[in-house]
Amino acid sequence: MKSNKGILIVVSGFAGTGKGTLMKLLVERNENLKLSVSMTTRSPRPGEEEGVSYFFVTREEFEKNIQENGFVEHAEYVGNYYGTPRSYVEKQLAEGNDVVLEIEIQGAMKIKRDYPDALLVYVLPPSVEELHHRLLARGTEEPEVIERRLKRAAEESEGIESYDYVVVNDDLETCYEELLGVIRSAHFAAFRNEEFIRKIRKELSDYTFD
């Protein structure tokens, strides 16, 4: 059995833990797992596609959406808005697909309030030293930026206990399997199957022996 409704899955983690790669694998390999496409007011960068990378909108359109409760979560970052459109999320859930969002803790906590059935997973590095190595290995950021990211991680780490699950990305494929296992098992949580439990209970109380 598996509850018919999809699960809203929130994945968070420090920069450099590889959560982006994990989510890419999840949606590539599982057709009933959908990645939410965010809406943003920032300009498209070269190669970014409307409706794939982001939905690109004006500031006015975005604010109208906020007023109409059109986002499951949104945030402003360096002068631009970013948000998860509620319509897309609810359509996928109703169709029985799981929807996975990569967002930070503030958005995750808002989602947990609005969608108590949401599944919150935090991706951790095996150690901070390894995280530092990975950030250095990218070669794309100055040491000051990396230092800032690690300080940011220290702040973010205060909220990890608010998540339902933690997986450690040491080996990518192992971590992928663990994350997928956590998502699959979530469908068997008793609180997500109350309808089926009630059905069996009703069948038992109505049962006639002939």
Added chain:
Amino acid sequence: MKSNKGILIVVSGFAGTGKGTLMKLLVERNENLKLSVSMTTRSPRPGEEEGVSYFFVTREEFEKNIQENGFVEHAEYVGNYYGTPRSYVEKQLAEGNDVVLEIEIQGAMKIKRDYPDALLVYVLPPSVEELHHRLLARGTEEPEVIERRLKRAAEESEGIESYDYVVVNDDLETCYEELLGVIRSAHFAAFRNEEFIRKIRKELSDYTFD
């Protein structure tokens, strides 16, 4: 990652749902999963082995064990005591093995109070009609006994929402995979990994950049 300590797993379900077979598969196929051997005051039946089927003890020995808090749960049934010895359970958990118990809801609720980290799983039949067919197909019980079992199931079904997970035994191998997935994923629950989360947080706050 995986928390080093084992998890105490309680499996319950109506008679005829095949939970005994599922548990046999679990322990046969997973060497870090141990089935708890119960202690009882009833006499051994032909073929039953001391320490394998049960630990057979006198009523005095059993009651001494109760007084010494030697059981994680125990119950009296048709004049005989049955109990799960605490020493075996705690030894296995400390060694990092998961321990699986097949008990009824009263015992399950006691375990949840004493071991808040325990994992409670309820095995359900796909339908009550199918459950009835299976009980009939066994061919070992009179219709009155089967009717009593189904009435008993109706009472038991009141408590299913107190369990963490429900799996449906329609196809045995599918249900086995689901149950194993639920057990494996339980190791990644944030509340079972507080030590690792604290370690990462400490590493982040102590980190020096050189």
